[in-house]
Amino acid sequence: MSQEERSAAFLEMLERLHERHLVGVEGVREVWLIRHADAYTGIETIGPGLVDPPLSPVGREQAARLAARLADISIDAVWSSDLRRAVETAQAVAAGHGLEVSQDPRLREVRTTWDEGGSAPLGEPGQYPFPESEQSVLARMTDFMKQLVGGLRPDGRAVVVSHNAAIGIYVSGVLGLGWGKLPILPVYTSITILAAKDERVVVRSLADATHLLG
Numbered sequence: 001m002s003q004e005e006r007s008a009a010f011l012e013m014l015e016r017l018h019e020r021h022l023v024g025v026e027g028v029r030e031v032w033l034i035r036h037a038d039a040y041t042g043i044e045t046i047g048p049g050l051v052d053p054p055l056s057p058v059g060r061e062q063a064a065r066l067a068a069r070l071a072d073i074s075i076d077a078v079w080s081s082d083l084r085r086a087v088e089t090a091q092a093v094a095a096g097h098g099l100e101v102s103q104d105p106r107l108r109e110v111r112t113t114w115d116e117g118g119s120a121p122l123g124e125p126g127q128y129p130f131p132e133s134e135q136s137v138l139a140r141m142t143d144f145m146k147q148l149v150g151g152l153r154p155d156g157r158a159v160v161v162s163h164n165a166a167i168g169i170y171v172s173g174v175l176g177l178g179w180g181k182l183p184i185l186p187v188y189t190s191i192t193i194l195a196a197k198d199e200r201v202v203v204r205s206l207a208d209a210t211h212l213l214g
Contacts, residue, residue: 021202022195027154030204031145031194032070033171034161035186037062037092039085050115055088059188062212063092066189069211070159071096076152080161081107089189090161106144109163110137126180134169134179141170149196167192174201187212 001009022028038059046053055063066089075097080090082103090101111132113120123129130137141162148158162170164186171192172182186192190209195202 022197022200025197028195028197029149029152029155030157031148031196032073032075032157032159033167033192033194034066034089034093034159035164035167035188035190036080036083036085036089036161037066038188046114048117050083051112052083052085054084059085059089060092062189063089065211066191067092067096074157075099075159076156077102077148077158078161079104079107079148079158081105081109081163081166083108083163086161086163090159093159093161104144106140107160107162107166110165110169125183128179130165137166137169138173141166142173145170145194145196145201149201171203171206174203 018024036055036059038056039053041056041058043053043056070093075093078090078094078097078099079102080086082105086107087101087103094101110130112130116131120129128134148160152158167186168182168184169179171194172178174194175182184207186207187209189212190207192206192208193204195204
């Protein structure tokens with residue numbers, strides 16, 4: 001193989017690698033999937049039924065830091081689950097862009113025994129702890145994402161505020177992993193960036209919360 005042939009083959013390999021991961025490809029939509037800010041610091045009671053507290057003072061500060069980080073980022077739409085901690089986080093981002101927050105219950109946290117009026121101990125690592133099945137959560141999150149991406153303009157970007165386990169299950173599904181195979185806890189207001197085109201979704205960054213540093 002000549003030097004020219006070897007160089008051409010290398011450059012073609014790079015081009016195909018980038019295309020496979022939607023790098024430099026036209027018409028790619030981005031979804032910035034964000035966990036809500038803190039709603040639990042200082043909480044003393046959760047009340048009956050669905051666990052749905054507002055942001056704590058700590059959470060409001062986190063949401064403000066998130067909003068400052070995204071202030072100069074072009075955003076076409078802001079979505080959240082219909083739970084208060086997600087809505088209030090999303091509102092902090094949307095306000096700086098002159099956008100309204102759209103809500104969708106498919107983005108809710110996984111249904112827990114706490115939401116059903118009970119309680120549950122923390123299980124062993126890798127043990128699935130929820131009454132709502134992993135398959136159900138993945139299906140509703142995937143359905144939402146397909147609908148969202150389909151409605152975005154080419155090269156558009158949406159911010160989506162959801163919840164810890166719901167994000168973990170969805171991203172694990174994108175990566176071809178099952179529950180417990182992605183040992184990352186998305187901290188409050190952490191950002192996972194997804195790129196999507198047609199039926200393909202790739203992960204560009206995972207659980208980044210550098211805006212909380214310092």
